[in-house]
Structure formats: C-alpha cells, structure tokens
Amino acid sequence: MTTASLEKLDQVLVHHIVNSLGWRDLRPLQHAAIDPLIAGEDALLLAPTAGGKTEAALFPLLSRMIAEHWQGTSVLYLCPLKALLNNLNPRVERYSQWIGRRAAVWHGDIRASGRRNVLVERPDVLLTTPESLESMLVSRKVEHNEFFADLRAVVVDEVHAFAGDDRGWHLLAVLERLTHLIGRPIQRVGLSATVGNPEQLLTWLQGSNADLQSASVVAPGIPTYSASTTAAPSPGEIELDYVGSVENAAMVIAALHAGEKRLVFCESKKTVEELGNLLRGKGITTFLSHASLSVDERRRSEQAFAEARDCVIVSTSTLELGIDVGDLDRVIQINAPSTVASFLQRIGRTGRRPGSIRNCLFLALDSDALLQAAALLLLWGRGWVEPVCPPPEPRHIVAQQILALTLQQGRIGDHDWTQWWNGLTPFGAAASPIMRHLVDNGYLDSDSGMLFIGPAAELRFGHRNFMDMTAVFAGPPEFTVLIGRTELGRIDPSLLTEKVLGDRRLLLGGRSWRVTYVDWSRRRCFVDPADGGGKARWINPGTAGLNFHLTRAMRDVILGADPPARLTKRAVSQLVSVRDERSELAHPAGTIVVRDQSAEDVRWWTWAGYRANATLTATLGGLADPLQRFDDRYVRLRSDIDPTTWRKELRAADQRLCLPEVNEKALGGLKFSDALPKHLAIATLAARTADLDGAAATLNEPSRFVTGELRR
Known part of the structure; x- marks a missing residue:
C-alpha cells in the first residue's frame, strides 16, 4: 500500500488495515473514495453488493476525524433496516476502536439502558435509521441541540432503497432539519449498488448542499447503466427454468447443488413459508427470513445460515440488501423481481470468493412469471437498469x-x-396550504405568532409519546403469534376468522402450528406445534405493477427476443407456447386493439406498464370500459368501439393526458393523509399512480384495430 491517496489516511488506521485485517491492498472503490471524502466533498459511492462500500466511506471519514480533531458524535451512519445496522455495528466498532474512538447503534430494538449509555457517552459514530434519528430529535429525553452540535458527516447506506419511496423524502427532510439545527452543511455520502441515474441520485441526496459543496460519483471499474446502454454485462452463470408450481420448485432445489449454501428469493411471504415447509419435508436444512417473522426468529435463522453448509435460506427482499449471511454458493430466484436493480442486488450475493462466479437460477412457477423473468434478463443483457426517482408530490410527508x-x-x-428545510422544494412556500389546513383543523394551535401541537394531533398521533409520527408508512393490521412467551411472528387476522373444519392451523417460520387461544383485544394468538396442514397469508399492500420498460421487454420476448441466459428444455418449450398464444397481441411497430368476436371483449394491448395504462384509462374517458380494470399489458375498451371512433379519439387524447382517478378509500394507505386537505391527498395519490411519459410514448405509436380470438 504505497499510493499517494493512501498517505492521506490516518497511518494508525492503515497499520490495522494491513495487520489486523490482513489486506494487501484496498479495493478500487476504496482507493477512489479517499481523495473526495478527505476533501469534504459530498459523494455517491457505487459498487456491487460486497464491494467494500462501508470501508470506502468510513476509512476517509475516520481519518478526517483524527486529523481535524472531531469530537462528540461527528458521523451518522444511516441504514434502511435495523437488521443491517446490527450486522454492521461490530465492524464499525472495530474500525473506530483502532483510532481510539467509539461507535454505537440506536434503534427501536435497543434497550433503554443502551440508549442511556449513548446519551451519557456520546459515540463518535452513531448507527441508526432515519426514523430513529427523528425520534431522537422529538424526544424530551434527548438534548438534541447539544447531542448533534458536533455533527460533521452522514453516511447513507443503500441510498437507492430510500430514494425510490417516501422514506427518501423523510430522510432528506430530517437531514435538512439537522443542518439548520447545527448551522452548517453536513457532508453527505451515499452508498449504493448500480443505478441508472447516479448523477441525479447524488444531486437528490445533496439537497440544500447542492449549491454549496462540490460532489463526486465514485464508481471505478463498474459499467454505467442507462436506458441507452447496449453493451451486455458479463453473464456469469444465469439459468432460466420453468417448473410450474411451488412443489416442483422444492423438488428442483432439493435435487440440485447438494453440499452448497443456497439463498432463495421469493416475491411474497406466503411463497417463502410454503417453499420452506416443503424443503424441510424433503430433509433439506432450511431457514426462513421475512418481515413478519419476529426479530429473534430472523436473527436465529440468519446466524444459523451464516455458520452452516449444505443448507438453504428462503427469503423475501429482506436479504436483498447488504446483510452478511456468509459466503454463498448459489442464488435461486422464484419467479422474478420487478426491477433489474433488485436482480443486480441479489446476484451480487454470489461470486465473492476467488475462483467463483456470480450466478442465479430462475424457477418460474407459471407462464406469466417465465415471460417476466425472460424480459428482466433481456433488459439486464442490454445493460439497462431503472433510474431511481423519488415519488412526486410528497405532501403527506410535508x-x-x-x-x-x-x-x-x-x-x-x-x-x-x-x-x-433550507429551501428544499416540497417544504417551502408551496407547503403553506398544508400549514393552514393543520391550523384550521386543530393539528396545530396558534398564539401570538407561534405554533404548537394542537388537540387533533394529540388525538390522532399522541400515543406512545408521538412515536407513531416518526414512522412514514402505515402497516397492515396483523396478529402476533406466540408459543408460550416466545414471539414467532405476525399473521393476517383473516386466518383467525375464516371458517375451518377441525383445528385452526397456521404456517409460520416454515412450520405448522395449532391455534390454542386468541386474545382479540390485544391482537395476539397462542399456538402449539402441529404435524402439518398450516396455512400462510398476509395482506398484499398493493404494488404499482410493472414499469413501462419491463412490460415493453415482455413484448420484445413475445416477438422473438431471447435473454442472455441458459434456458432449460422446459423453459424453451414453455416460451414457445407463450409466443404462440400471444403473438397476435404484440406488434413491434405499435399497439394493437383486439375485439374478441365471441365475448364482445375489446382490449387495447399497449404493453406499457401499470401506471401508464392507468394514465391512458383516465385520458380515454368514456372510451375505456368503466366496469373492467386494466393491467400492465392492456386497457379494456367499450364493447361498441369501432376503428373510426378509435382513431379519432386517439388523436385527441394525445393533447390531453389526464391523471388517474383515485378512490377515496385508497387514502387510508397514505399515512398522514388525515393531516391534508382531501383534494391534496387525492392529488398526491393521483400523481403517484401516473406515468405521463409512458402514456405519451404509447399514444405517439401507431395503433392497429383487429378482430379475432382474444388470447391472454
């Protein structure tokens, strides 16, 4: 280690990197990050999973801490998941101790004694979530002016996981409040896997810093992904198989890769439970991880999996982020994730050991999943990955x-x-109508030019010392499941109310349980082990459907494009059937309107994605069937539509794109919507349901009107 940039690191730190870690050199990202971070620049550090991003950020910041004599809590390390904080804390503590400094973690699962220790002896590095950070700001037990007075830098791990939803707006707003509180800019460092718009993501993370500090995207040695990229990335070992059912998927997983450590991703908690149960029934050492399992259950599974060999862990996206579960041999994907970015995260869990390569086996459970997986791999092969875009109009966060x-x-x-908020756009003068609504409806009281919490806010959010106010999302109601005093996890309450013959049985943690008692008032149920027959179910909070680019790639696959992956004979055969069945519904030069002669069912096959089709349905007005729903691929039209009327209305629609209509019942899923005027809450949801660009692109394409047998 003799490069000029290394000389800028604290030499005690360098000594331990060489002698304690045994590293002969730093990774390219870690070298490249030294100069901009030592110089105090904001930065976005990009690398695949396990690319050394944490060290790339911390080594320069710890060096600055020594060189510039930072005292008190000077570095915040923010993560989207408490489990990721717990996983990172031992490493960060170790690095801090090398230079005589301290690190500590703070989140909702930390005991009161641990939080008291943090307040009494302020750590130099504090690991926390944005929600827990805000809870410190609003807590009467924390002297926040004093605690954060020495803050110099913040590291945001997995920043892409924040930026794509409302947690990102919440994160930015809290960082701006901290900046205003201490009266100076805070260096902002984001860590991310590959994204399609790194420059824009960095500018977003900077917030009010964008006009004050220089900034750098640091991404040595990795390809730049974008919509225009055509060079295919290295394929590694990617295979696509069609298995047709969860039972068949379990048979394939049990038969393949004996002696190896396998991580299986599923797109629902229900599939995780069913597959885990089936694998255990085949004698496979199996662990489970998803958000409705208790914290202790997840920790035990993840720890046991990290230490074991010849085993499988079945997970939702909870293990997509950088939680360390040890060296993996295989990643297996049931069906397909909805984004290329997720696929990159997941395949990045493999190929870390010298001599190994990154790999992923897709097991499609039905024809739609096979088509989606093929389309996802087609986009990946083109070098395309989704841009990370914050959701528009975050009025409820304001x-x-x-x-x-x-x-x-x-x-x-x-x-x-x-x-x-230092001029951050959603929180400036445009927020005045929201402020007036809060005052007019008793959320805030006013006296002599000062505003303070009013009775409506006390009633709506005042439970548990207003801690409910720091959580941005409203979770679905669930019942806690206990065996004795041990919590197993949470289930959908419908499992406790539906009619059953005999014992009521649940599937949780990959095992069946017999319900012995339900405490309805406290939303708890008690169970004993059962010998099978358990059922798993959770409320699906709903998704935005597939995006424009992925749905268009599905059309490309139907039209003959092949993904850069090995397809099994089963996958090839099924894909031939899919293309034969759906070839009349896709056209490379535009869209197709198909009238089914027998059912008088008319569908406009746009292949434009859910949000674009929602926008097109609203824009078409009376031409869209008012009783039938659209999906990712098509919009249903009135049965009496004819080619002449269609072409005329289509030309007019191009000039008047409309936001989708929003059912008022949907407002319940927008937390804090009660604190907004109803018309603004509805406008917020409408803006988030729309894809104006995708809709406009679709309207600008030629549209053919045909009559024939309607196929799905």
Whole structure:
C-alpha cells in the first residue's frame, strides 16, 4: 500500500488495515473514495453488493476525524433496516476502536439502558435509521441541540432503497432539519449498488448542499447503466427454468447443488413459508427470513445460515440488501423481481470468493412469471437498469414534518418555519396550504405568532409519546403469534376468522402450528406445534405493477427476443407456447386493439406498464370500459368501439393526458393523509399512480384495430 491517496489516511488506521485485517491492498472503490471524502466533498459511492462500500466511506471519514480533531458524535451512519445496522455495528466498532474512538447503534430494538449509555457517552459514530434519528430529535429525553452540535458527516447506506419511496423524502427532510439545527452543511455520502441515474441520485441526496459543496460519483471499474446502454454485462452463470408450481420448485432445489449454501428469493411471504415447509419435508436444512417473522426468529435463522453448509435460506427482499449471511454458493430466484436493480442486488450475493462466479437460477412457477423473468434478463443483457426517482408530490410527508418539527422545538414561528428545510422544494412556500389546513383543523394551535401541537394531533398521533409520527408508512393490521412467551411472528387476522373444519392451523417460520387461544383485544394468538396442514397469508399492500420498460421487454420476448441466459428444455418449450398464444397481441411497430368476436371483449394491448395504462384509462374517458380494470399489458375498451371512433379519439387524447382517478378509500394507505386537505391527498395519490411519459410514448405509436380470438 504505497499510493499517494493512501498517505492521506490516518497511518494508525492503515497499520490495522494491513495487520489486523490482513489486506494487501484496498479495493478500487476504496482507493477512489479517499481523495473526495478527505476533501469534504459530498459523494455517491457505487459498487456491487460486497464491494467494500462501508470501508470506502468510513476509512476517509475516520481519518478526517483524527486529523481535524472531531469530537462528540461527528458521523451518522444511516441504514434502511435495523437488521443491517446490527450486522454492521461490530465492524464499525472495530474500525473506530483502532483510532481510539467509539461507535454505537440506536434503534427501536435497543434497550433503554443502551440508549442511556449513548446519551451519557456520546459515540463518535452513531448507527441508526432515519426514523430513529427523528425520534431522537422529538424526544424530551434527548438534548438534541447539544447531542448533534458536533455533527460533521452522514453516511447513507443503500441510498437507492430510500430514494425510490417516501422514506427518501423523510430522510432528506430530517437531514435538512439537522443542518439548520447545527448551522452548517453536513457532508453527505451515499452508498449504493448500480443505478441508472447516479448523477441525479447524488444531486437528490445533496439537497440544500447542492449549491454549496462540490460532489463526486465514485464508481471505478463498474459499467454505467442507462436506458441507452447496449453493451451486455458479463453473464456469469444465469439459468432460466420453468417448473410450474411451488412443489416442483422444492423438488428442483432439493435435487440440485447438494453440499452448497443456497439463498432463495421469493416475491411474497406466503411463497417463502410454503417453499420452506416443503424443503424441510424433503430433509433439506432450511431457514426462513421475512418481515413478519419476529426479530429473534430472523436473527436465529440468519446466524444459523451464516455458520452452516449444505443448507438453504428462503427469503423475501429482506436479504436483498447488504446483510452478511456468509459466503454463498448459489442464488435461486422464484419467479422474478420487478426491477433489474433488485436482480443486480441479489446476484451480487454470489461470486465473492476467488475462483467463483456470480450466478442465479430462475424457477418460474407459471407462464406469466417465465415471460417476466425472460424480459428482466433481456433488459439486464442490454445493460439497462431503472433510474431511481423519488415519488412526486410528497405532501403527506410535508404535513408529518411540520408536526415533527413542532414537537422537536415545542413552538415554531408562523412565518419562519420554512427556514428549517433550507429551501428544499416540497417544504417551502408551496407547503403553506398544508400549514393552514393543520391550523384550521386543530393539528396545530396558534398564539401570538407561534405554533404548537394542537388537540387533533394529540388525538390522532399522541400515543406512545408521538412515536407513531416518526414512522412514514402505515402497516397492515396483523396478529402476533406466540408459543408460550416466545414471539414467532405476525399473521393476517383473516386466518383467525375464516371458517375451518377441525383445528385452526397456521404456517409460520416454515412450520405448522395449532391455534390454542386468541386474545382479540390485544391482537395476539397462542399456538402449539402441529404435524402439518398450516396455512400462510398476509395482506398484499398493493404494488404499482410493472414499469413501462419491463412490460415493453415482455413484448420484445413475445416477438422473438431471447435473454442472455441458459434456458432449460422446459423453459424453451414453455416460451414457445407463450409466443404462440400471444403473438397476435404484440406488434413491434405499435399497439394493437383486439375485439374478441365471441365475448364482445375489446382490449387495447399497449404493453406499457401499470401506471401508464392507468394514465391512458383516465385520458380515454368514456372510451375505456368503466366496469373492467386494466393491467400492465392492456386497457379494456367499450364493447361498441369501432376503428373510426378509435382513431379519432386517439388523436385527441394525445393533447390531453389526464391523471388517474383515485378512490377515496385508497387514502387510508397514505399515512398522514388525515393531516391534508382531501383534494391534496387525492392529488398526491393521483400523481403517484401516473406515468405521463409512458402514456405519451404509447399514444405517439401507431395503433392497429383487429378482430379475432382474444388470447391472454
């Protein structure tokens, strides 16, 4: 280690990198990050999973800590998951101790004694989540002005996981409040896997820093992915198989790769439970991980899997992020994720050992999943990955932040409250109607030009010292499942109310349980082990469907494009059948309207994705069938539509794109919507349901009108 950039690291740190870690050199990202981070620049560090991003950020910041004599809590390390914090904490503690400094973790699962220790002896590096960070700001037990006074830098791990949803807006807003609190900019460092728009993601992360500090995207040695990229990445060992059922998937997994450690990703908790149960029934050492298992259950599974060989762990996306489960031999994907970015995260869990390569085996359970998997791999082969875009119009987050700031400060001025967000666009003057609504409806009270928490906020959010206000998402109602005093996890309450013959049995943790008692008032149920017959179910919170690019890639596959992967004979045969059945519904030069002669069913096959089709349905107005729903691939039209009317209306529609209609019942899924005027809450959901670009692109394509047998 003799490069000039290494000389800028603290030499005690370098000594331990060489002698304690046994590293002969740093990785390319770690070398490249030294200069910009030592210089105090904001940065986005890009590398695949296990690419050394944590060290790339911390080694320069710890060196600055020594060189510039930082004291107190000077570095925040933010993660999207508590499990990821727990996993990282021992490493960060070790690195900090090398230079005589301390690190500590703070989140909702940390005991009160541990939090007291953090407040008494402020760590130099604090690992936490944005929600827990805000809970510190609003807590009366934390002197936040003093605690954060020495803050210099913040590291945001898995920043792409924040930026794509409302947690990203919440994160930015909290960082701006911290910046205003301490009166100076905070260096911001984001860590991410490959994204399609790194420059835009970095600018988003900078927030108010964008006009004040220089910034760098640091991504040595990895391809730049974008919609225009055509060079295919290295395929590694990618295979696509069609198995037709969960039972068959279990047979394939049990028969293949004996003696290896396998991580199986599923797209639902129900599939995780069913597959885990089937694998155990075949004598495979199997562990499970998903968000409705208790924290202790997940930790035991992940720890046991990390230490074992010849085993399988079946997981939802909870293990997609950088939680360390040891060296993996194989990744197996049931069906397909909805984004190329997720696939890159998952395949990145393999190929870490010298001599190994990255690999993934796709097992499709039905024809639609096979088509989606093939399309996903087609996009990946083209070198394309989704841009990370924050959801538009975060008005409900603005309402939450105004209330949280009022809790933090006790009182805020009715004219200067916008200053706390340093000009961050959604929280400036445009938020004034939201502020007026909060005052007019009792969420805030006003006295002599000062605003403070009102009775409506006390009633709606005041439970548990307003901690409900720091959680951005509203989770579905679930019952806690216990065996004795040990929590197993949570289930959908419908499993406890549906009619059954004999014992009521649940499937949780890959095992069957017999319900012995239900405590309805406390939302708990008690169970004993059962010998089978358990059922798993959870409310699906709903998704935005497939995006425009993935759905268009599905059309390309139907039209003959092959993904850059090995296809088994079963996959090839099934794909031939899919193409034969659906070839009349896809055209390379545009869209197709198909009228089914027997059912008078008319569908416009746009292959434009769910959100674009929602926008097109609203734009078409009376031409769309009011009683039938659209999906990712088509929009249903009125049965009496004819080619002449269709072409005329289509030309007019191009000039008047409309936002999708929103059912008021859907507002319940938008947390803090009660704190918004109803028309603004509806407008927020409508903007998030729309894809104006995809809809416009579809309207600009030629459209053919044909009559024939309607095929799905």
